Amino acid sequence: xxxxxxIGQLAKQVGVNxxxxxxxxxxxxxxPTSRLPSGYRLYNREAQRRLRFIKNAQALGFTLxxxxxxxxxxxxxxxxxxxxxxxxxxxxxxxxxKVRDLQALARALRSLIRDCRAGQPTDRCPILQSLxxxxxxxxxxxxxxxx
Amino acid sequence: xxxxxxIGQLAKQVGVNxxxxxxxxxxxxxxPTSRLPSGYRLYNREAQRRLRFIKNAQALGFTLxxxxxxxxxxxxxxxxxxxxxxxxxxxxxxxxxKVRDLQALARALRSLIRDCRAGQPTDRCPILQSLxxxxxxxxxxxxxxxx
DNA sequence: CTTGACTCTGTACTATGGTACAGGGTGTAT
DNA sequence: ATACACCCTGTACCATAGTACAGAGTCAAG
Numbered sequence: 643x644x645x646x647x648x649i650g651q652l653a654k655q656v657g658v659n660x661x662x663x664x665x666x667x668x669x670x671x672x673x674p675t676s677r678l679p680s681g682y683r684l685y686n687r688e689a690q691r692r693l694r695f696i697k698n699a700q701a702l703g704f705t706l707x708x709x710x711x712x713x714x715x716x717x718x719x720x721x722x723x724x725x726x727x728x729x730x731x732x733x734x735x736x737x738x739x740k741v742r743d744l745q746a747l748a749r750a751l752r753s754l755i756r757d758c759r760a761g762q763p764t765d766r767c768p769i770l771q772s773l774x775x776x777x778x779x780x781x782x783x784x785x786x787x788x789x
Numbered sequence: 790x791x792x793x794x795x796i797g798q799l800a801k802q803v804g805v806n807x808x809x810x811x812x813x814x815x816x817x818x819x820x821p822t823s824r825l826p827s828g829y830r831l832y833n834r835e836a837q838r839r840l841r842f843i844k845n846a847q848a849l850g851f852t853l854x855x856x857x858x859x860x861x862x863x864x865x866x867x868x869x870x871x872x873x874x875x876x877x878x879x880x881x882x883x884x885x886x887k888v889r890d891l892q893a894l895a896r897a898l899r900s901l902i903r904d905c906r907a908g909q910p911t912d913r914c915p916i917l918q919s920l921x922x923x924x925x926x927x928x929x930x931x932x933x934x935x936x
Numbered sequence: 937c938t939t940g941a942c943t944c945t946g947t948a949c950t951a952t953g954g955t956a957c958a959g960g961g962t963g964t965a966t
Numbered sequence: 967a968t969a970c971a972c973c974c975t976g977t978a979c980c981a982t983a984g985t986a987c988a989g990a991g992t993c994a995a996g
Contacts, residue, residue, distance in 0.1 A: 795973075
């Protein structure tokens with residue numbers, strides 16, 4: 643096929659490292675469609691979409707393992723859309739919680755900056771005060787939501 | 790002091806592994822306040838607050854290196870306010886960018902969940918299709934925003 | 937037919953954030 | 967005094983997500 647790409651072309655097109663493509667292959671995330679007699683990997687359109695899917699899902703905060711599950715759900719004809727939906731909903735909850743936490747931290751940082759501007763000696767750090775508390779709510783089910 | 794804890798008590802109180810406390814010490818994040826003649830580490834209230842700070846900031850997605858910088862913002866009496874202010878502002882920009890990226894992520898997930906409620910078999914699942922749509926958004930200048 | 941860009945496999949290395957011993961010493965209760 | 971929990975240092979190991987070679991083969995242009 644004329645749309646088939648060698649690994650370097652694929653990597654360039656999607657904007658990843660060649661090594662990364664081969665790394666995904668080791669993880670069974672993305673294999674070559676075929677090989678030239680020389681052993682060169684070839685990737686068709688479907689593989690190109692798959693790689694883009696991986697990068698997009700990664701940008702959304704999914705780990706490679708979670709992405710593998712998503713890709714498996716697509717491949718399996720018995721998998722239900724609801725499974726994917728539940729995964730996305732869980733992810734959304736984590737993300738929303740993290741946004742709230744980060745906004746609180748941003749407020750604390752702004753307050754610290756204000757204190758600095760006032761030239762007050764800040765031996766009592768607002769950041770510390772906002773974060774050293776013990777009453778952390780119980781993790782919203784999953785820390786690491788965005789890592 | 791009666792409030793000083795040995796490493797095991799500290800770890801239990803804050804809910805981390807003993808090994809983790811010593812790991813933070815290797816990273817110069819959290820040292821013992823003092824030592825018993827036997828070499829046992831002792832931690833005072835301040836160290837306990839510091840460890841909680843580390844765990845809380847970590848839950849917000851900060852790396853240990855970033856946390857070290859945040860802790861340094863506790864203005865040592867010798868640090869000049871301008872230095873502290875610049876660090877805080879850089880951190881604030883970082884946090885704000887993170888919030889924006891996470892909000893974009895949340896919007897994407899909500900839209901995917903909405904689309905998915907059509908409840909089609911997975912081969913036509915809108916989540917996967919919309920992730921596949923290569924609509925590269927332009928990154929806010931910070932990929933890795935959620936890592 | 938040689939040069940240079942590209943690819944192959946395989947292995948090692950990086951960073952981050954830990955966890956798991958091994959082989960000792962310490963502290964205290966019975 | 968001896969059992970037992972606890973602590974010490976040091977090193978090795980784990981997962982995640984790659985990156986960087988080495989040493990070899992391939993392909994196209996000049």
